Amino acid sequence: MSQAVNYPDLTPLLGDSLDDIRGRLIPNQLLSAVTWFRVGGPAQLMFQPADEADLAVFLKALPDDVPVTVVGLGSNLLVRDGGIEGVVIRLPIRGFGQVEYLGGHKLLAGACVPDKKLAEEAAKSGTGGFAFYTGIPGAVGGALRMNAGAHGSETKDLVVNVNAVTRSGEIVTLSNEEMGYAYRHSFASKDLIFTSAVFAGRAQKEDEIRAEMAEVGAHREKAQPIREKTGGSTFKNPEGSSAWRTVDAAGCRGLQVGGAKMSELHCNFMLNVSDATAHDLEWLGEQVRSEALEKTGTRLEWEIKRLGKFVQGAEIQPFLGKVV
Structure with a gap:
């Protein structure tokens, strides 16, 4: 899904300020390359500033109507297959x-x-x-x-x-x-x-x-699947309980959708086990939320940050569209 998305180049919007920007500007950078899940469509424009001052110069030059999204190491992040419109800022090790x-x-x-x-x-x-x-x-x-x-x-x-x-x-x-x-x-x-x-x-x-x-x-x-393609804890702990116990009680340990699977070692960890798409992963997460609500009465909330657009025709509703 990711490779089919191609956004118009935003760099011309920066005008003469391009000469003052020292960082890297990369149109249509696939975000699957920078997330731990190894999934996701492109950033319309990725910017990696040289330092804090360079970031300030860039943001002053960027038109106000262009959306800005920040990603870090990509460890607790799921980028949807349709990618992210606007500018994605990723701070590099060298300056930050x-x-x-x-x-x-x-x-x-x-x-x-x-x-x-x-x-x-x-x-x-x-x-x-x-x-x-x-x-x-x-x-x-x-x-x-x-x-x-x-x-x-x-x-x-x-x-x-x-x-x-x-x-x-x-x-x-x-x-x-x-x-x-x-x-x-x-x-x-x-x-x-x-x-x-x-x-x-x-x-x-x-x-x-x-x-x-x-x-x-x-x-x-011992307790976490740290050598897998994962995003860490998938859901926040419900008040007075733990997310993994809720997932387990809902019968979702090891549940799999396409290439996405809830870990059997720690069932609050979602894994990309076989060329999963972002759609597979988010569908799995919403299925777990739906099962947990139906079987335990607990409304799990995502801890993993989900960003970007769904591919047209492949949208996913919270709790898979169930009335909650």
Whole structure:
């Protein structure tokens, strides 16, 4: 499905500002190349800025009516087969992938820093509180947006402030309070593109931190299908329960649609086991939601972010169109 979609080139809309933009502009970049599921249609235009200032220049030049979507490492993301209209911004490692120790058990991390690397750099500086990031397969930008957490810890517990660029190209800084954190969510404007953040931990011996990191890593290795094409946890935990128990109780462990399958090792993980399309994966997810609602009365909510357009004639309704 992906290869059949081809969007008009947007670069002419940037006019003379093209000369001032230092990053990479790639029309019709297939997003299957940058998502862990390895599915999805093209971005009408992908932009990889050189740095925060370059991102601001680009956004100032981009017409206001062109939609902008940000993707990170692609670990918790499902891009539909019809691709994404407008501009997709993907921050590269070179300009946004560094961690700096600021002293006082504070670290400045770029939005493209893998969560696991942030945990590693915190350990080196004897800064505790970051070990849970060892088990989260994403990057700082996504962690900031969705308040990523595990093992009783959350991103909101560590954030001091967040640097971002607005849709109009203004560089701003938000406090922890202004991020508006809730469970697996931030109420910060969706138009903000996070570029970096300052985190604060606590003093802790490095060997103690590394023991915690090893425990988190061992748990993930044993309990999760980490070597598969997956997007991590598919559904958010319902209040007072866990998503995997709900999926299991609905009889959906190992359920398969086309090349998409719910993991038998951890049934809240959805896998691309055999050249699945995005349609296969989303259909499977909605089938699980439908079965869970019917058999357990629990309304599962997606944790995986789904973006883009359906291929015409292959649309998928929530809960497969059942009245809920």
